[in-house]
Amino acid sequence: MNSGANFSGINEAKADMGSIYDRPDPRAYFNTLETLDYSIPSNAKPLFQKLISQLRRQRSHDEICVLDLGCSYGVNAALLKHDVSMDDLYEHWTQVEMKNATSDEVIQNDQQYFEELGDPENLKVIGVDQAENAVAFAEEIGLVDEGLPLNLEQESLPPEARQNLEPVDLMISTGCVGYVTEKSFEQLMPMVTEYQPAWIANFVLRMFPYNRIENTLRRWGYETEKLTDHFFRQRRFASAEEQNQVMEQLESQDVDPTGLEADGHFVAEFYLSRPAAEVRELPLQRLLAV
Numbered sequence: 001m002n003s004g005a006n007f008s009g010i011n012e013a014k015a016d017m018g019s020i021y022d023r024p025d026p027r028a029y030f031n032t033l034e035t036l037d038y039s040i041p042s043n044a045k046p047l048f049q050k051l052i053s054q055l056r057r058q059r060s061h062d063e064i065c066v067l068d069l070g071c072s073y074g075v076n077a078a079l080l081k082h083d084v085s086m087d088d089l090y091e092h093w094t095q096v097e098m099k100n101a102t103s104d105e106v107i108q109n110d111q112q113y114f115e116e117l118g119d120p121e122n123l124k125v126i127g128v129d130q131a132e133n134a135v136a137f138a139e140e141i142g143l144v145d146e147g148l149p150l151n152l153e154q155e156s157l158p159p160e161a162r163q164n165l166e167p168v169d170l171m172i173s174t175g176c177v178g179y180v181t182e183k184s185f186e187q188l189m190p191m192v193t194e195y196q197p198a199w200i201a202n203f204v205l206r207m208f209p210y211n212r213i214e215n216t217l218r219r220w221g222y223e224t225e226k227l228t229d230h231f232f233r234q235r236r237f238a239s240a241e242e243q244n245q246v247m248e249q250l251e252s253q254d255v256d257p258t259g260l261e262a263d264g265h266f267v268a269e270f271y272l273s274r275p276a277a278e279v280r281e282l283p284l285q286r287l288l289a290v
């Protein structure tokens, strides 16, 4: 397997959050990220919803299948299936009443919480993440319909994973590119193009160059558009040191942080990749205006 983009050097600028990604339940994740105002899934939600409603219109089925790369505890699935915001999820998963509960009790409580939210959106979500416990949690409470605990940077997609899955309409990610490179995308492309080519929508921190993923997708007949003049806050910097390192990274890539990262937050941009003919027919700006 070819080696992927060298994001590991860039990642050194970021605080290491690895210890909260693979717990048996999301309390540590939400307690930590609330203090940093992690908000990219909320900021991404309206765009993902727009794409889902467009896909419903264009494809002859009402149930849309979403593959969430780096699904974690099912955060995007929760936001897209239910009428909840990140603030609601922060309130729910940091509640003091559950502080000393076991993970089994958290799971029971969460099954009830999401059930009481009423009928979910007509979506199937396939979740891919290297964090086995997080994926198992997301499946157990029903946010993710099919979980694939995989690190496609280092392992191959098992053939049975591909055979058992629904045709994917939309592949999404928030906060994941940078951890994953074009290698993961290359492996997922046969699966997400097998029936009807899926749209691929990624929110990507400005410090991670997207060109190698874009080139990989081009080999599959995809064209990528970046939403220009739109910036999406991901989270506050954890420290002045983290901010300085990220600013240095950006400056070394000729990316100007003025008014964005310089104001204290990681900032992401939105990339949508679709088959080239579809892009020509309805470019991103017009697609979002419909």
Ligand SMILES: C[S@@+](CC[C@H](N)C(=O)[O-])C[C@H]1O[C@@H](n2cnc3c(N)ncnc32)[C@H](O)[C@@H]1O
Pocket: 021, 040, 041, 069, 070, 071, 072, 073, 075, 076, 128, 129, 130, 131, 134, 150, 151, 152, 153, 173, 174, 175, 176, 179, 180
């Ligand atoms: C910042 S979190 C984002 C999670 C979720 N998308 C969100 O926005 O809340 C990054 C996620 O990427 C996952 N991740 C890191 N490296 C990965 C890899 N090589 N393959 C799949 N997932 C990975 C982590 O386990 C974690 O769940």
